[in-house]
Amino acid sequence: MPSTFLAIGECMVEMAPTGGGTFAKGFAGDTLNTAWYVRKSLSQDWAVSYLTAVGNDQISEEMIAFLDGAGLATDHVQRMTDRTIGLYMIQLKDGERSFAYWRSQSAARCLANDAAALSAAMDAAGLIYFSGITLAILSPEGRQTFLSSLAAARRKGAKAAFDPNLRPRLWEDAQTMRDCVTEAAGLCDFLMPSFEDEEAHFSDASPSESADRYLKAGAAMIVVKNGPQEVIVATENDRRSFRPEPVRSVVDTTAAGDSFNAAFLAEYIVSGDVDASVAAGARLAGTVIQHRGALVDLSSGLVA
Numbered sequence: 001m002p003s004t005f006l007a008i009g010e011c012m013v014e015m016a017p018t019g020g021g022t023f024a025k026g027f028a029g030d031t032l033n034t035a036w037y038v039r040k041s042l043s044q045d046w047a048v049s050y051l052t053a054v055g056n057d058q059i060s061e062e063m064i065a066f067l068d069g070a071g072l073a074t075d076h077v078q079r080m081t082d083r084t085i086g087l088y089m090i091q092l093k094d095g096e097r098s099f100a101y102w103r104s105q106s107a108a109r110c111l112a113n114d115a116a117a118l119s120a121a122m123d124a125a126g127l128i129y130f131s132g133i134t135l136a137i138l139s140p141e142g143r144q145t146f147l148s149s150l151a152a153a154r155r156k157g158a159k160a161a162f163d164p165n166l167r168p169r170l171w172e173d174a175q176t177m178r179d180c181v182t183e184a185a186g187l188c189d190f191l192m193p194s195f196e197d198e199e200a201h202f203s204d205a206s207p208s209e210s211a212d213r214y215l216k217a218g219a220a221m222i223v224v225k226n227g228p229q230e231v232i233v234a235t236e237n238d239r240r241s242f243r244p245e246p247v248r249s250v251v252d253t254t255a256a257g258d259s260f261n262a263a264f265l266a267e268y269i270v271s272g273d274v275d276a277s278v279a280a281g282a283r284l285a286g287t288v289i290q291h292r293g294a295l296v297d298l299s300s301g302l303v304a
Contacts, residue, residue: 003045003046003047003126004046004047004048004049004124004125004126004127005035005038005042005046005047005048005049005125005126005127005129005265005269006049006050006051006076006121006122006124006125006127006128006129007031007032007034007035007038007048007049007050007051007129007130008031008050008051008052008111008121008128008129008130008134008146009029009030009031009032009051009052009108009130009131009133009134010029010031010032010052010085010086010103010106010108010109010111010133010134010137011027011028011029011032011050011052011063011067011085011108012027012028012029012085012086012087012088012103012106013025013026013027013059013063013085013086013087013088014026014027014028014087014088014090015087015088015089015090016090016293017090017091023089026293026295027062027063027066027067028294028295029133030131030133030163030165030255030258031050031129031130031131031133031134031258032050032067033255033258033259033262033294033295034129034163034258034259034261034262034265035048035049035050035072035129035262036070036072036262036295037255037258037259037262037263037266037284037295038129038262038265038266039070039071039072040262040298041262041263041266041267041280041284042266042269042270047073048071048072048073049072049073049074049075049076049121049125050067050072050073050074050076050077051076051077051078051111051118051121052077052078052107052108052111053077053078053079053080053083053107053108053109053110053111053113054077054078054079054080054084054085054107054108055079055080055081055082055083055084055085055107056079056080056081057084059084059085060079060084060085060107063085064077076117076121078107078110078111078113078114078117079107080107080110083105083106083107083109083110084106084107085106085107085108086101086102086103086106086108087101087102087103088100088101088102088103103137106137108137109137109138109139109142110142111138111142112138112142112143112145112146112149113142113145115145115149118145118146118149119149119152119153122149122150122152122153122158123152123153123156123158125153125158126158126159126269127158127159127160127161127265127269128150128153128158128159128160128161129160129161129162129261129265130146130150130160130161130162130184131162131163131164131165132162132163132164132165132166132167132177132181132184133165133167133170134146135180135181135184136167136170136171136177137170143180147183147184147187150184150187151187154187154189159189159190159269160187160188160189160190161188161189161190161191161192161261161265162184162185162187162188162190162191162192162219163192163193163194163257163258163261164181164184164185164191164193164197164198165194165197165257166181166197166198166200166201168201174201177201178201178202182217183217185214185217185218185219186217186218186219187218188219188220189219189220189221190219190220190221190223190265190268191214191219191220191221191222191223192222192223192225192257192260192261192264193210193214193222193224193225194224194225194226194227194257195207195210195224195225195226195227195229196226196227198210198213198224207224207226207229207230207232208224208232208234208239210222210224210232211224211232211234211239212234215234215235215236220235220236221233221234221235222234222235223264223278223281225257225260227256228244228246228247229243230242230243230244231243231244231278231281231282233274233278240274240275242275242278242279242282244282244285244286245282245283245286247286247289247290248290249290250289250290251289251290251291251292252289252291252292252293253289254288254289254293254294255288255293255294255295256285256288256289257285258294259281259284259285259287259288259296260281260282260284260285261281262281262284263277263280263281263283263284263285264277264278264280264281265277266280267280267281
C-alpha cells in the first residue's frame with residue numbers, strides 16, 4: 001500500500017468571534033481537520049495530501065499557504081478561475097454555537113469535475129478519506145464520478161475511509177442523502193459514523209443497529225462513535241465495544257469526531273491493532289474537546 005493518506009473535501013474560511021463585534025479568520029472543514037491531525041499523528045514516512053478546489057484569488061492563496069504550513073501536500077488542489085473558497089461565520093448565544101454559511105458557489109463543489117485528475121490522485125494513495133460533506137457539495141454527476149473513481153482505486157489496492165457526517169441541509173433531500181451515503185459505505189474499508197447522526201437520520205435504535213446496517217451495505221469495518229458512550233467496532237466476523245476514559249472538563253466539542261477518526265486511522269494503518277486504534281482515537285478526541293477550536297496544537301505525534 002502506498003504511504004500516502006489522501007483526504008478529499010472542502011476547506012473553508014472560518015470567521016470566529018473574538019468579542020466586541022470582531023472576528024478572527026481561520027481555515028477549517030471536517031476532512032481538513034482529520035488530515036491535520038493525521039499529519040500530527042503519523043511519522044514522516046507517510047505523506048498526507050489534501051484534495052480540494054480553490055480559486056486564483058488572495059484568500060485562496062492564503063489557504064494554500066495554511067495547508068503547506070501544516071505539512072499537507074497540495075499537489076492535487078485544483079484551481080478554478082471563476083470561483084473562490086467558501087466561508088462560514090460562527091455565532092455564539094449563551095455559549096452555544098450556530099453557523100452562517102456562504103458556500104453555494106465555492107470552488108470545492110467542482111473538485112470532481114476533472115475526472116482524470118481525481119482518479120490520478122486516488123490511484124496514488126494508500127488510504128483515501130472523505131466524508132458525507134464531500135459528497136453533499138458535489139453535483140449528482142460529480143458524486144457518481146467520485147464514487148466510480150473510488151471504486152477503481154480500490155480495485156487497484158487503495159483503502160477507503162468514510163465518515164458519513166450527515167448534514168441534510170447540504171443535500172437535495174433526505175432520501176438522496178441516505179441513498180448516496182449507503183452507496184458510498186459499500187465502497188469503504190473503514191466506515192466511521194457518529195450514532196447521534198445515524199439515530200436522527202436513519203432512525204437507528206442503537207449503535208449496533210447502525211453497524212449492522214452499514215455491514216449489510218458492504219462496508220468492511222464499522223467504527224460507531226457515540227460521544228462519551230461506548231465505541232462499537234464491528235466487522236463481519238467480530239464485534240467489540242470500548243468505553244472511552246471520561247473527560248473531566250469539556251470546553252468545545254468541535255472536531256471531536258474528526259480527531260478521533262484521524263488518530264484511529266493513523267494507528268490502525270501502522271499497527272493493525274483495533275484496541276490500540278480506538279484508544280488512540282479516544283485519547284486525541286478527549287484532548288481536543290478540552291480546548292477551544294477544531295485544531296489543537298500538539299507538541300508531539302501520537303503514532304511512532
